[in-house]
Amino acid sequence: MTSNRVHRIQPSRTVEMTSRVAELKREGKNVIRFNVGEPDYATPEHICQAAEKAMSQGFTKYTPVMGILELREAICMKLLKENHVRYLPDEITIGAGAKQCLLAALLAICNQGDEVIIPYPCWVSYPELVKLADGEPVMVPGREDFTLDISAVRKAITKRTKAVMINTPNNPTGVVYDRKSLEELAALAVEYDFYIISDEIYEKFVYSGKPHVSPSSFSEEIRERTILINGMSKSYAMTGWRIGYTAASKEVICAMNVLQSQMLSSVHSLSQKAAVAALTGTQEPMQSMIREFEKRRDYMRERLNRMRGISCRESMGAFYLLPDIRGCYGKSYRGILIEDDMQLSEYLLEEAMIAAVPGSAFFAPGHLRFSYSNSMGQMEEGMDRMERALQKLF
């Protein structure tokens, strides 16, 4: 009785993994979670206080569909100051997280069969969101080092190309696209007249001085073709507050607002006030979190590279490492033979009680995705366990 649409979509494999780990935890198993896609930090105090204040003042009703003006103005200020691109408040719309913004944007631009090019490895949800919007995901491989392969993107362009969907800093690779490749992509967007959907949710998580670049800042022409998606979840440890936003041309934003008026009415009122505090208040808690993440990244990468069968590239951003685990193929322990990333993920969960997501969920078979959003203590313990489990294979 359920729709064909639902049958075309795969459930999120990262969410599935999270539920599985939660179940093991409930059974009293001491699983170390390297699968998590959210900061392990608490939402900073001043942000929570802003929501408490709003609640005590009775700010508990519907808000405008596109979000409160105060928040949209704060976003415009942020985009101007940090991303060097000027938007007006009516070129911004607030959604229930970046994921919901991505879907609303795709619904707003895609007609049946329109193609959306997705460079991979990519976040699990991208192809499914495109399918939900009746579009066709066109999967295009990145380069060997996971950077953007512009010539592969160019080859994939057809008359039906509606958008190219990118994510920098990238989940799951940690790659930060450089300005040059983004400029080349932007030039293609103008030449072939398509949108760039730019998911910038990990923009604050950049290390080693490599800056995040927003393609919308290149020129007015590019800004018109960019659908910039961002949100509070990762930068401010606010995943549960569900605040994302889209900045785009008025035409796209108006279309999204029509959809949102029927899908959402408006986003949680208190969360919007909290988001204003996040953007306009002190940035120090977020900055110190990022400094800590950089240390964790270095520690985890070094530990992974010391393990037999594992080889981990440098990662410049987000909070993930995507080591190549193919060196473990053909190895076995107690009758369990490792032949792919799913089997190794399963083996590590059973044998070492550590959870890492198979790379094939992100179109990166032969890899595992590790999140370093975990305390140093847990990381040390988890890496020790993994090392012992792998030693048994060799």
Ligand SMILES: Cc1ncc(COP(=O)(O)O)c(C=O)c1O
């Ligand atoms: C690349 C990417 N985009 C968007 C999201 C969703 O963020 P939000 O919590 O704002 O919906 C995630 C969450 O994991 C992500 O990894």
